[in-house]
Amino acid sequence: MSLDEATRQLEAAIHDARVAFDCIALDELERAHTSVITARAAVDAAENAVRVALREREDSGDRDGAAPDHR
Template identity: 60%
Template sequence: MEEVVRQLRLAIHEARVAFDCIGIGEIERAQTSLITARTAMDAADTVLRHSLAGHPAEEVAAEGVAVLAAIAD
């Protein structure tokens, strides 16, 4: 689950970079950041699907809560 969180954070970061790049007119850099964000989202989806295939959704959700709680500390 930590990998899902890491990939989602990367996607959020890259989406913000793309937004900022558009605001300053760096369209090519924005496109690169959007591709990276999309790739990170795809990776998070793959890891989450794999987790759900091998474990009940409640177990995966509980692990996700535990990971976020650990990160917050």
């Protein structure tokens, strides 16, 4: 997984959340529910992709973006 995948998943989640919002306004609750579930799945996938990227960064010894060591 890559950060590009996380970005793609977050864009999908945004879209699905907007669809759910519109469906609620139209009283299409079953469709809204489906869109909320797919938005949640996309957010979970994005979180996993970021977690994997962080782990890969730690494993490679790359400290960019890490908090400074103040020892």
